[in-house]
Amino acid sequence: MPNSKLLEIIQAGPLVTVQDLDxxxxxxxxxxRAGALDDLxxxxxxxxxxxxxxxxxxxxxxxxxxxxxxxxxxxxxxxxECFATLNGKPVYLGWTKRARAGDELFINMPRNGLCAYLxxxxxxxxxxxxxxxxxxxxxxxxGWQGRKLQTGDLLxxxxxxxxxxxxxxxxxxxxxxxxxxxxxxxxEQFAPSVQxxxxxxxxxxxxxxxxxxxxxxxxxxxxxxxxxxxxxxxxPGTIQVPPNGQxxxxxxxxxxxxxxxxxxxxxQPDLWKLGQLRPGAFVHFRKVDRAxxxxxxxxxxxxxxxxxxxxxxxN
Amino acid sequence: MKQxxxxxxxVNEQAITIQATAxxxxxxxxxxxxxxxxxxxxxxxxxxxxxxxNLTLAFDESLVDGDAxxxxxxxxxxxxxxxxxxxxxxEIPVRYGGEWGPDLxxxxxxxxxxxxxxxxxxxxAEYTVFFIGFQPGFAYLGGMPAELTTPRRxxxxxxxxxxxxxxxxxxxxxxxxxxxxxxxxxxxTDVVLFDPSREDPSLWMPGDRVKFVVAEVAHAE
Numbered sequence: 001m002p003n004s005k006l007l008e009i010i011q012a013g014p015l016v017t018v019q020d021l022d023x024x025x026x027x028x029x030x031x032x033r034a035g036a037l038d039d040l041x042x043x044x045x046x047x048x049x050x051x052x053x054x055x056x057x058x059x060x061x062x063x064x065x066x067x068x069x070x071x072x073x074x075x076x077x078x079x080x081e082c083f084a085t086l087n088g089k090p091v092y093l094g095w096t097k098r099a100r101a102g103d104e105l106f107i108n109m110p111r112n113g114l115c116a117y118l119x120x121x122x123x124x125x126x127x128x129x130x131x132x133x134x135x136x137x138x139x140x141x142x143g144w145q146g147r148k149l150q151t152g153d154l155l156x157x158x159x160x161x162x163x164x165x166x167x168x169x170x171x172x173x174x175x176x177x178x179x180x181x182x183x184x185x186x187x188e189q190f191a192p193s194v195q196x197x198x199x200x201x202x203x204x205x206x207x208x209x210x211x212x213x214x215x216x217x218x219x220x221x222x223x224x225x226x227x228x229x230x231x232x233x234x235x236p237g238t239i240q241v242p243p244n245g246q247x248x249x250x251x252x253x254x255x256x257x258x259x260x261x262x263x264x265x266x267x268q269p270d271l272w273k274l275g276q277l278r279p280g281a282f283v284h285f286r287k288v289d290r291a292x293x294x295x296x297x298x299x300x301x302x303x304x305x306x307x308x309x310x311x312x313x314x315n
Numbered sequence: 316m317k318q319x320x321x322x323x324x325x326v327n328e329q330a331i332t333i334q335a336t337a338x339x340x341x342x343x344x345x346x347x348x349x350x351x352x353x354x355x356x357x358x359x360x361x362x363x364x365x366x367x368x369n370l371t372l373a374f375d376e377s378l379v380d381g382d383a384x385x386x387x388x389x390x391x392x393x394x395x396x397x398x399x400x401x402x403x404x405x406e407i408p409v410r411y412g413g414e415w416g417p418d419l420x421x422x423x424x425x426x427x428x429x430x431x432x433x434x435x436x437x438x439x440a441e442y443t444v445f446f447i448g449f450q451p452g453f454a455y456l457g458g459m460p461a462e463l464t465t466p467r468r469x470x471x472x473x474x475x476x477x478x479x480x481x482x483x484x485x486x487x488x489x490x491x492x493x494x495x496x497x498x499x500x501x502x503x504t505d506v507v508l509f510d511p512s513r514e515d516p517s518l519w520m521p522g523d524r525v526k527f528v529v530a531e532v533a534h535a536e
Binding site for chain 1 (some may be wrong): 324325326327328329330332334339351361362363364365366367368369371373376381446447448449450451452453455491492509511512515516517520521
């Protein structure tokens with residue numbers, strides 16, 4: 001591979017995976033969407049280094065990851081504040097940085113948030129499966145050998161973008177613990193007081209959360225109807241309430257179909273926040289209608305357009 | 316023309332489900348497949364996901380108007396004609412019993428059938444892939460003869476090997492991947508149900524017909 005630059009994983013954190021934006025069009029075969037949980041941060045990091053939005057980067061849960069660059073390369077970090085260093089010197093989130101051959105990047109344990117994203121000029125160069133380079137950890141395919149990264153892995157990087165990069169930064173989105181949702185199809189199967197409870201207090205994100213879903217702990221949400229639902233399509237952001245009354249927010253690697261009642265659904269422009277739901281922290285839900293969701297989507301698009309514009313003007 | 320009622324609702328801003336309200340039937344399932352197929356070539360439709368007597372379409376809301384799509388689904392449901400399409404026939408060779416089917420004795424005890432009868436009934440029936448979910452390539456099969464109905468194990472196994480052919484309640488299915496599971500295992504197939512490197516990774520698709528073919532039977536002493 002003449003153009004491939006290499007990254008060496010010197011120390012892999014608990015869950016480091018190759019991810020792009022998503023894998024779609026295969027859900028009828030039971031295939032998960034996969035892709036970056038915090039897709040907004042991956043997009044921003046990709047834009048900084050001149051990549052297409054859907055180039056593959058690294059998603060790192062809880063930092064604790066050390067990477068050696070074997071050739072000179074530009075990179076950018078986004079996502080949670082992870083106090084990264086390059087050869088011991090601070091690296092700022094949302095800025096491009098040039099690494100030289102042999103340089104070591106350390107992603108530290110974040111104090112807030114969950115996932116950090118590393119984008120590289122040229123993207124991680126793994127084969128696309130079903131239209132995506134994302135790792136499906138549960139399915140054991142895609143990304144790098146169908147698994148999370150381990151110490152000693154050597155990753156190829158694609159051909160660098162032609163543009164000469166320089167040091168530049170963008171304003172990152174502000175993270176709060178509020179996630180906006182639409183009422184779910186089965187919301188009315190919960191009494192008004194139970195629906196109020198869902199919105200009135202923060203939900204603790206439990207330790208058994210992962211890329212499939214975030215399990216929450218709080219008031220027990222009792223459904224007023226009984227009886228099973230027929231299996232139906234579910235998506236990342238769908239909030240299910242299993243019989244134990246403790247909701248689950250389905251995430252990137254959620255199964256394609258499910259049968260639990262859906263009390264709410266995270267609006268698309270807030271899905272990225274799932275990537276920053278840190279176990280032990282609390283998340284609040286705020287109900288919006290479809291019109292508000294559409295405005296939120298437009299606002300996010302404008303933010304991304306401003307970034308694109310800023311990055312194009314400066315060259 | 317029959318006008319069964321359906322419910323059409325939004326799952327989120329980018330997905331709409333049409334759900335038949337009548338009891339589950341193959342005929343309604345066929346209409347869902349046909350309705351899904353009619354959207355196959357449509358710009359902006361990102362996923363077409365059949366469920367149990369329902370169909371979910373995901374779409375790019377910058378290209379597709381959700382309200383218009385709901386209307387179209389209702390129209391489509393009223394007008395769709397199901398051709399006598401019968402899907403492909405997928406044959407699954409199964410080794411029944413013995414170490415391949417550790418729960419065959421339990422199924423016999425519950426159903427009151429003997430092992431040979433269970434194998435005969437299970438392998439003579441023709442099944443239909445209603446939809447795929449739970450895991451990549453896991454097919455929800457319709458058509459298991461009611462006399463084979465056996466409740467799930469009281470305590471699920473930590474590890475069910477990939478290729479295990481099993482019964483869970485009124486359904487039968489095959490585990491595509493080694494995973495925990497509570498279904499009663501009656502046999503094993505070497506067929507790879509899901510291979511991400513194939514053009515169509517899933518061996519079967521909704522609407523396919525399935526036969527389990529007896530490859531071998533291990534008899535208990």
